[in-house]
Amino acid sequence: MNPSAELTDNGGAKPRALPLLSFGKSGFADKFFQKLTAFFAFLILFLAFLTALTLWQASAPTFHKMGWNFLTSSDWDPINGIFGSVPFVYGTIVSSMVALFIAVPFGLGISLFLTELAPMKMRDPVAFLVEILAAIPSVVYGLWGIFLLAPFMRVHVDPVLEALGGALRLPFFKGPSTGLSLFTAGVILSIMILPTITAISREVFEAVPNTYRESARALGATSWETILLSVLKPSRVGLLGAIMLALGRALGETMAVTMVIGNTPQVSINLLAPAHSMASVIANEFSEAVSDLHISALAEIGLLLMVITLVLNIVAHLLVWATAAKFQK
Amino acid sequence: MIDELAEKDKKKEKKKVENQEHRGEARKIEVAHHENEGEQHSLKMKAEGVCAWFGTKQALYDVNMAIYEKDVTAIIGPSGCGKSTLIRCFNRMHETVPGSRFAGDIFLEKDSIFDPRMDPVVVRRRVGMVFQKPTPFPTLSIYDNVAIGLRLNGMRDKKVLDEVVEKSLRKAALWEEVKDSLQKAGGALSGGQQQRLCIARALAIELEVLLMDEPCSALDPISTTKIEELIHELRQNYTIIIVTHNMQQAARVSQRTAFMLNGKLIEYDATEKMFTNPENKLTEDYITGRFG
Ligand SMILES: Nc1ncnc2c1ncn2[C@@H]1O[C@H](COP(=O)(O)OP(=O)(O)OP(=O)(O)O)[C@@H](O)[C@H]1O
Ligand SMILES: [Mg+2]
Numbered sequence: 192m193n194p195s196a197e198l199t200d201n202g203g204a205k206p207r208a209l210p211l212l213s214f215g216k217s218g219f220a221d222k223f224f225q226k227l228t229a230f231f232a233f234l235i236l237f238l239a240f241l242t243a244l245t246l247w248q249a250s251a252p253t254f255h256k257m258g259w260n261f262l263t264s265s266d267w268d269p270i271n272g273i274f275g276s277v278p279f280v281y282g283t284i285v286s287s288m289v290a291l292f293i294a295v296p297f298g299l300g301i302s303l304f305l306t307e308l309a310p311m312k313m314r315d316p317v318a319f320l321v322e323i324l325a326a327i328p329s330v331v332y333g334l335w336g337i338f339l340l341a342p343f344m345r346v347h348v349d350p351v352l353e354a355l356g357g358a359l360r361l362p363f364f365k366g367p368s369t370g371l372s373l374f375t376a377g378v379i380l381s382i383m384i385l386p387t388i389t390a391i392s393r394e395v396f397e398a399v400p401n402t403y404r405e406s407a408r409a410l411g412a413t414s415w416e417t418i419l420l421s422v423l424k425p426s427r428v429g430l431l432g433a434i435m436l437a438l439g440r441a442l443g444e445t446m447a448v449t450m451v452i453g454n455t456p457q458v459s460i461n462l463l464a465p466a467h468s469m470a471s472v473i474a475n476e477f478s479e480a481v482s483d484l485h486i487s488a489l490a491e492i493g494l495l496l497m498v499i500t501l502v503l504n505i506v507a508h509l510l511v512w513a514t515a516a517k518f519q520k
Numbered sequence: 521m522i523d524e525l526a527e528k529d530k531k532k533e534k535k536k537v538e539n540q541e542h543r544g545e546a547r548k549i550e551v552a553h554h555e556n557e558g559e560q561h562s563l564k565m566k567a568e569g570v571c572a573w574f575g576t577k578q579a580l581y582d583v584n585m586a587i588y589e590k591d592v593t594a595i596i597g598p599s600g601c602g603k604s605t606l607i608r609c610f611n612r613m614h615e616t617v618p619g620s621r622f623a624g625d626i627f628l629e630k631d632s633i634f635d636p637r638m639d640p641v642v643v644r645r646r647v648g649m650v651f652q653k654p655t656p657f658p659t660l661s662i663y664d665n666v667a668i669g670l671r672l673n674g675m676r677d678k679k680v681l682d683e684v685v686e687k688s689l690r691k692a693a694l695w696e697e698v699k700d701s702l703q704k705a706g707g708a709l710s711g712g713q714q715q716r717l718c719i720a721r722a723l724a725i726e727l728e729v730l731l732m733d734e735p736c737s738a739l740d741p742i743s744t745t746k747i748e749e750l751i752h753e754l755r756q757n758y759t760i761i762i763v764t765h766n767m768q769q770a771a772r773v774s775q776r777t778a779f780m781l782n783g784k785l786i787e788y789d790a791t792e793k794m795f796t797n798p799e800n801k802l803t804e805d806y807i808t809g810r811f812g
Pocket of ligand 1: 577579598601602604605617
């Protein structure tokens with residue numbers, strides 16, 4: 192029997208696997224690849240664990256000296272060997288909150304527009320433009336922040352906020368401002384996390400089956416009611432996940448923040464005052480640390496930052512998975 | 521202005537008369553059919569020259585179809601022939617698909633549903649819809665799923681809502697099964713119960729016409745029987761248009777049947793006649809299972 196006859200015998204009905212692509216009967220290759228990928232997955236976990244362990248060991252001297260005071264003190268005096276992390280934790284969290292406050296409404300608005308309202312032809316190009324913001328290196332954001340954003344804030348935005356704060360007796364906006372402040376850091380961060388929020392919430396919205404939108408419409412819901420009822424409500428949890436992932440990114444951001452936050456370790460409710468952040472203090476002081484204790488304190492701040500972002504990211508991922516699983520049923 | 525409108529109305533009337541004359545034959549059969557039933561059915565909805573497109577692809581070609589009040593009208597035909605597209609034109613859902621286009625006209629009683637003064641939202645409240653896959657809102661309770669239509673209409677009175685929820689669930693033959701668990705999530709019900717919940721949800725707003733797009737194709741035989749019984753019940757008060765792939769189902773539940781093929785309405789007549797003595801060879805072939 193010649194091979195071509197065999198081919199025609201089989202017909203188009205049952206195409207055979209090409210010998211080159213099959214891994215043989217034993218399935219050895221399959222098993223090997225499974226083991227290999229599992230190994231890489233564990234390697235990453237192991238590296239994360241190793242990092243944490245190293246930081247832990249490196250921070251032992253400060254922990255020994257400061258104890259829990261490290262977490263509650265707001266004095267940061269490397270010369271006299273007093274280290275309290277509060278100003279940095281405060282600066283990191285508040286600048287990230289400002290960023291969320293600005294970026295969440297914008298990001299959700301953009302992704303709702305892209306998934307629900309925009310004409311089909313516009314959707315992918317606009318999404319691409321927003322997502323490309325994520326590709327800009329953060330030091331470039333920082334430069335832009337120093338040369339353009341900070342002066343702009345000082346001249347145009349901060350005075351308005353000051354006036355507003357004065358009128359409403361809010362303690363958040365008090366002058367005079369130099370443009371280098373918690374608030375400016377928050378604004379830069381908000382631009383940097385916008386792509387994260389937009390991309391993930393877009394994914395969450397797109398996971399909502401179209402049938403929900405259709406049934407809302409068929410009940411006589413207006414466009415806005417349809418979005419509220421069949422898109423926003425079912426994706427609440429997923430959106431929370433998107434926001435927390437963005438928060439994770441904002442917390443760890445270093446360069447851009449360092450360049451505009453003013454690098455002053457103080458705790459002030461005034462958002463127009465300069466401040467400091469966990470990532471910036473490590474970047475700024477590590478190379479010129481005055482003592483071993485100083486280095487150890489920076490390592491402990493690193494550990495703290497790692498724990499905070501890790502916990503946040505895990506919770507966020509669990510939330511996103513939970514919503515996705517709900518729709519697959 | 522008013523004169524102009526009256527003039528327009530007259531023209532429509534005239535067109536209607538012409539159309540009825542045109543379909544003289546169908547009317548004869550329908551009369552016979554109604555003598556059997558002993559009731560007089562008036563025109564509820566009417567499609568005139570309906571064409572529909574998705575982008576450049578045309579899905580419907582010049583469909584003319586009269587829907588009679590308190591009749592069950594079945595639409596049958598092979599997959600992709602445009603059944604869903606047609607019924608989605610009846611409540612202006614077709615236009616919600618991006619890139620879709622529509623031509624022709626559809627009347628709900630005397631009014632064109634495409635009249636600029638007609639709000640599509642209002643059309644959809646009068647002409648409700650049940651989909652193939654049960655689609656209760658997953659985050660809402662059973663109660664809220666039924667009440668949502670009224671809430672969208674601005675109804676806040678708890679007493680009225682309670683009343684309507686119970687009435688609608690009773691009409692959808694679901695009340696006995698869920699009355700003790702109204703606060704449970706709608707998604708926690710079985711498929712058949714979910715579909716009846718969707719019917720209850722549609723009935724809660726004061727609708728007149730109920731469109732059903734293969735309402736049983738995702739359900740087991742027992743649930744299917746329940747929905748079919750329900751359709752018989754609902755017929756007392758509502759006009760129903762049902763798309764189905766199941767020929768027996770069409771024969772069981774409907775008074776009139778339409779057969780579609782490739783976006784065209786091939787034949788439309790009393791169900792009895794369609795299934796025993798169709799005019800068109802294509803209809804006969806389809807019904808006897810020679811294609812599709
Ligand atoms: N959203 C859409 N975009 C593009 N084309 C569509 C869309 N929906 C339907 N069509 C096309 O329109 C035609 C009619 O589709 P329709 O869904 O009305 O068929 P159907 O008779 O309901 O089929 P089925 O029995 O499978 O539900 C089909 O050729 C289909 O490919
Ligand atoms: Mg269909």
